[in-house]
Amino acid sequence: MSESGINRRDFLKVLGLGGSSLALTGCGNTDVQSGVEVVMPNVHPEDFVVPGLSVFYASTCTQCGSACGVMGRVREGRVLKLEGNPESKISGGKICGLGQAAVQAQYNPDRLTQPMVKEGDKLVPTTWEKAMALLDDKTGPKSGISGEQFAFVTGATSGHLKALIQNYMDSLGSKNHFVYEAVSPAIGFAANRQVYGVDMPRLHLDKAKLIVSFGSDFLGTGASPVHFAREYAKFRKAPRGTLVQIEPKMTMTGANADRWIPIIPGTEGVFALGVANELLNHEEYVRATSPDIVALVRKYDRETVSRATGVRPELVAHVAALLWEKTPSLVISGASAEGHVHGVQNAMAIQLLNKILGNVGKTVDGQAQSPFPQIAPSAGSFAALKAMNDEMGGGKFKAVFIHGANPVFTAPSFMGFRENLRKAPFKVAFVDAIDETAQECDLVLPILTAVEDFGSHVAWYQPEGVEVSIQQPLMEKLHADTRSMGDIMLDLVKVRRAEEYKAWPDFFSYLKTAVVAVKPVVKYTDTDEHFWYDVLSHGLIQVDAPQQEVGANFAAAALDLSSSAPVQDPKFPFYLIPSERHNFRDGRHANLGWLQESPDPLTTVVWDSWAEIHPKTAASMGISEGDYLEIASQNGMLKVKAYLFPGIHPDAISIPLGQGHEALGRFAQGVGVNPFRILDPVFEKSTGEIAMYGTRVSVRKTGSKETVVKDEGPYNTQLGRKLVVTLPADVAQLSKEI
Amino acid sequence: MSITNLLNNWSFYRNKRPYRGQYDLNRQYGEYKWAMAVDLDICTGCNACTTACYAENNLPVVGKHRFEHGQVMHWIRIERYWDEKMGEFPEQGTSFLPMMCQQCEAAPCETVCPVAATSHTNDGLNSQNYHRCIGSRYCSANCPFKVRYFNWWNYPSTAWPAPLEDQLNPDVTVRTKGVMEKCTFCVQRLSEAKSRARTEYRLVRDGEVLPACAQACPTGAISFGNIVDPESKIAKMWKNQQVDLYKDMQEKDNTVRGYRILEDLRPFPSVMYMERVRDAEA
Amino acid sequence: MINTFEEREVEVERRFVRKEKDIREDIAWAKINSDVLRSLERPRMLFWVIFLGSLALFMFGVSCEIYQYETGLGVANLDNPQVWGLYIATFIFWIGMSHSGTLLSAILHLMHADWRKPIYRFAEAMTTFSLMTAGLFVMVHLGRVWQFYYVVAYPNERWTWPNFQSPLVWDATAIFTYLTSSMIFLYIGMIPDLAICRDNATGFRKRFYTFLSLGWMGTDRQWANFRVTYLTVACFLIPLAVSVHSIVATDFAVSQQPGWHITSFPPYFVAGALYSGCAAIITLFIVLRYVFRFEEYMTMPILEKTAKLTFAISMVWTYLNLVEYSATWYGDDMYAKQALIYRATGDYAVFWWSMNFLGSVVPFTLAFKKLRNHIPTMLVVSILLNVGMWLERWMIVSPTFANGIYPWTMDHDQWPAWVQWGMVAGSFGWFNMLFMLFCKIFPSVSMYEVKEMVYHRSLHTKAHGEPSVNHELAAEGGTAS
């Protein structure tokens, strides 16, 4: 047992006690007084603790997968606020709203504070002893469970917890670790692997003079929004880059574009090939492109493309002209281009532009090759859940563990996941608040939140070198009966491999040993203890690693999008766009009040779901704002208020993801609707991922109406006031600015 | 303010504000004038600043019903405007405008408060004193930017169900019902930084202290600093953008992006905005 | 047949100067006393109906306030741009109503307009009570009413002072001064009458009126001092009345809100104030005349004169109103123009147009003599005029907030919650209740001045040879006056 670890926790405990009397400043006394309030001195604190002064600790944000380095402001034993860690190459001292809200997850009034066990239909509190005994009974050596009969569903994981989970699976002899993310980058990864030979290339936004983004919301929801936002800021400085966004529904990135082009969902690849065709009018591009691809691309002339995509033909040429003019450029594909049956093809057609323009190696580059494969991130996919669901439906699993994912909420209803889950006799959820999946489980174990726990993370998008982000507790655990996920996993591993793991009494010591082992890689020469404290105080280990090789392999056959035209069904005339909100992602953060009250950037709606519909379409259907619409697919129906939104293709309807919870506490429950439920079983053909944008819906006005709760007033323009002024780029002289 | 102080400094208080020389590195308590610059070209509208403000300044989450009634308490809000001349689609994207208290030099809210609960500080902030406020809401009525938020309900009793109250920042008062509140440029951070600097016999260094919004902003669209110090980044930016704190009508080149909002009303805001740029040829 | 100069003069006066007499000149002084004193004892049943109804309304208003005090102003459904709502609108309304009392009692007193004498007392009482009502609204609308004393300039342990730049401080000072002055004025003018009450009362009432009448004996010296004092206070009150509503107008005019930032606001407010006050006097005139059986004192000619006065003021108000609109329309203040267009066409259009109709068109009924002398019509018209004037105040306060300078925070959906309406209703209850109590406790017709009026009138007619009163009888009636 490490001395320092114990000391640290003790000191936090004492501070917590001393700080409690300061909790509600301003609600306390309002007069000068004597002998009323009690002030508790610290008993034996660390030297640098001065009451009334805050201390910052470096840690890692786990609200999304980008693993930003953060600093927590700690005062009197409570973490009050998170800021970006300037040393982190990912966050660069900045932080997004979602990250800020991590402290609210910590103090959430609806947190699970004790283990729960299912009795009859209800979850009732139990003790850790009983819970662990039950676990042992059902999954221990005596239960006779085989590896085949055991499944572990997690969200995307990385770091040492991932390694530990892997070890646990190994100890059971199980290969059923399903990594599931409801909104996953798997299709893009597949395309990248085919084209570049890597999951994700490094994109140099700041080096590009023109970015053409096909539905990639890199500023809001992409691989690493804070990092891309910083790159974007550099991209906008002199010489100012131009952003062209092509997508069916305006995302936050689209809102910042110099040119936003609405397109029929799913035809982005065709558009890209059309642009390629225009580009190939330039001889030098033809020379650099293989003849079979040239031959293929030639089929996509302006008019054909325009017919397929619904974009005016001159715009195809215009985008091509821009690409010709401004080099280097960068072409990015994103979720709305990839979430289709032919998503991989779309993405590859889009990446083809990078190849033609010679961007590969300039603005598209390789990430650093991580020297630690064990803790490298495993990105989640929908296919994993599908496979698991199919096996579970067959009654194969005797025990299912779920951590970091909420498949009952996020799985489309056609999968019947909830029913299949009920077929498994023993389900365990590791959560910090009871969500829909935990409600279905037989045992629910309360775990620590990210700001209370140790951990390590590796992001799958690494801007510079490899950053192993270290997560350390910013405060003593708030609820006595909660436990670290790592501690639980370590206990479980020890059930079968006690001997191998006996050196580590807890996850902290396990992590410390593992981190210290990195010392030679980063050529650190001082003692282990120093290294460990160094790592903790910086919150990260920065490793210089060689860059991955990036190829550029395109096969004409794989690019042929001639059969990709969307199937028209008069019963379901609209394309459904389940858009991902930058603060909500797949809905796991819906229980945070700050995020619920933070207006959606484009519609400014709060505390609700809404259906975005183009004003022209709305006018033709007699819909006005606040009208309840029935939006039905073949697999379900949602009743949701209309919001008239000009930034959407007239044939599309968009409902944001993340709301519509039946559980997850007072802030999330009963707010809005869940569009995951009505998704159709449309799959990307080569990866088996669900095609998020492939669902077709019908829209019907119900006749009832309710105010849309939003920040926006009755007018959405400036009414002639000089509030936001726009200056043409050729007039502005950004280079002369400071 | 005591009467003695008022009379001693009569000429100072009677002066038309702002006047040149009001802030001066050599004048005691005049060595700071906090100012901000917001680059609208790189503001992406992501709301990180709003959430940071909630975290830093103990803003209550009011809930759907009260939000619907316009009783929301966001000290900084992101406004989204569509182009008036927009056709069928917003082809040039949209315009985001982070709007917080402009800390006007000739603040319309200050003159009308009956109890002087809102008044100008030495470092050019527009202070709001919750304990003096009687809730006449005249300041909000007179604020052209409408960035003052009134506590219509008793939020301390409802907005932080335990243990959410443990997150509250002890440096910032939790406001009870019936008082006005607004953006303070995170004065609790400024005070701490000023105190630290004075102990070390120096001025606050450029970039040493930032409000929560500026610190969080992922693109760095919000800059902040002491405009009195000619070496500070913010002073250079204002100068470069040809925006003069003391002028109500700026004479600037049309290639320069800086401007202040609603200058025609002559409030002399301390926040300079920089025009959004759009590539007209794209 | 007009033969002599005297005859012609009488005829001219009969036809043109005094078509009808304001008051019968043959009323005995004793009858005046007994008629007025009777009002302190047995009013008609309607008195109790009004009183109890008002009390109930007032209690409802009080419960609204308790609810709001406990819960926060959110229950009134005010919100960020719409910070004031009905409270401030009704506040101006009541402040405005107070002005006509001063007009009748002080201004017309200085101008020796005799006809004011039977009605000025209740008008002055109306001034006092409407000011008190207005003061309540200031309290009700404060977020932290328990800290109200921060507005008052007094040395304190915090070493703080109110902000003398703020129109609200001027307001508080002006209203408080006006309230105290008009209470003093009301009281001073009542002293001779209180002495009559004292002489006719028994029991605890005797003690009560004895205390209040300050030993009034009706000596020449007392009368001389009384006249001087009364005149002085009247002179003091007139500029005060004008300044009070001008200051209330500056609450708006010094602010930057579009539709408020208008130079003509002070006279506009004063005109509006006199207007609504005169209309209220007509209403109360009719009510009192019936309830206390004052038909002989509150005569039709007096009503007609009041109506003519109201008509004149309404035209002044209409003119200033049009000045405001045209100045905004032809000016180049974009914000104010948009706000004006919003008022005329937006969510408040119905109220705005009815305000203009009630304020500028309905008063034309007062141009017709037949209607002026028709009591039910006058009752309805006077109430309508006041509804119009209340709407005017609301139209000043609310639409401006709904459509202010800043487009993002414009708020068109706000509608006052029942708490606000309850308190507006409660204020009417409170006012009526106080007013009715006053009329029950104090002589609401000035006895000594009616006697003067009768006396002057009779002297006048005697000089011109018309049938005269029995002066001995009259002299017997006026015991102490």
Place this chain on the structure above:
Amino acid sequence: MIHRLLAVLSLAFLCGSAVNAEPFVQGGPIGSQTSDGYNALGPVVQQPIDFPHYRHAKDMGINCMYCHTGARRGYVSVIPREDKCIGCHQNIESVKDKPRIKKLFEYWDKKEPIPWKKVNDLPDFVRFNHERHIQRFYFRQDRPVREVCGYCHGDVANMTVDRRVKSLSMGWCVSCHEKDHKESVTNMKTSHGPNECWQCHK
């Protein structure tokens, strides 16, 4: 006319305020050490241990800031941490069996904090900065520590358990803030404290 009136008025006030900060006098009955007219004796506070300030600060001559370590570097002067007491007292054998010291060791053995009562407790919304006052008057102006602390806290060195002796009202704070104080020992220039709401109100 008005200007002349103002001039006369301001002259009158100036005469009143020209006096420098009241000198601090040691000893005497508590509350009488400065005659600024704001003496307000607070209630006698029952503390868990009757801490003898006179023994430490007077008899032993220990600087206030030896224990109240926060005063020179933060907003709060800080109630000394428990190991600070123990650090000395475990080596002072002579008083080890005194009842107060025994009580101290009881708390220490249990590792429990001592629940002291706040004596000079300002309203929660006041941001009083000990650091600024100590830095200005103790370090820069080089006044004796008992005077610097004593101006607000009274002659604590003559008290057992601390007792509030000043009103600590806003007017009292302002009364000192508007007086002119010398900048430092060497610099004869004077200046007054900052005078604005946010200086103290959170």
